[in-house]
Amino acid sequence: MNSQHYVPQPGWPIHLSLVLALLSGLLPVKESIAEFMPNLVLLVIVYWALYRPESVGLGWAWLIGLVQDLIMANLIGHHALVYVTVVFLIKYALVKNKNYAFFDYMSWLIAFVILDLLFAIVLNWSVQQISPQWSLVYSVLGSILIWPWLYALLSIVEALAAQIQN
Template sequence: MNRPHYILLPVSPLFIALSLTAAFMLNLLPWGHLIGAPDFVALVLVFWGIHQPRKVGIGMAFFMGLMMDVHDSTLLGENALAYTLLSYLAIMIHRRILWFPTMTQALHVFPLLLLTQLLQVLVRFIITGKFQGWLIFVESVVAIALWPVITWMLLAPQRRAVDRDHTRPI
């Protein structure tokens, strides 16, 4: 309770679009098939679903999922279904999560990312009949380790003061 609470500026829709585009570009890099490479689109979607649920909702999650389906050349709708569920759950619990510090937020986001990944693995198992192995779930652990960095980076533009006045504490 002793940590400072910052009054954040409104987020720019252009910044949200740039962050989602950057996350998509990070997922396009060839490290996506390595074990432990996080799903940056899912991480950024859950972040904006928690912090700006009216600006980034289920429709944006569905669109980003379709784009990832096309990129991964997977079953059309596999990622879209997972991202839509992730966005819905993030929006559903967004008011409660914002009361916690960043590390506790990460513990609340972990089951969401794990459930999303479990849904993707389940759909792939139903379609192909092959199980990818348990190491695939390391991605969620790595994503949660990145949660404080992502939070700091995506909230940084909102923390700057509109007009600097060194006599005000806010």
């Protein structure tokens, strides 16, 4: 928003959105929709890392991944590794120049979702000998569909939070 005089922005939108994203992963959904369900935690982390890189650290992303792995009873360290990699790539390589367009962010997001998926496939295959399923591709589609809405929602919440603070 206003980058000329920087004021620290409230952290509660970040925490709240992450808690909700974590919980939403546990909500039961219809099987027909379930295939399209994106990993909302990844999307929320990508959003905050892109638009508020100063309040997002690697350790923070790692911890969220760990919490998700424990709650979802996954292999511990799986999501922690993915989120650390994603936040590292964003902070180290991408967010040096802030003049990117929405569609640049969108294409990075697709790359990150595919990275998340590839990692899950490799892990499933090497640890449990599960061959990859085509239905996993649907969740990439789901992520692409939901991203603009998530973007709009989170930027509104962020703007509101900033307004409340001032």
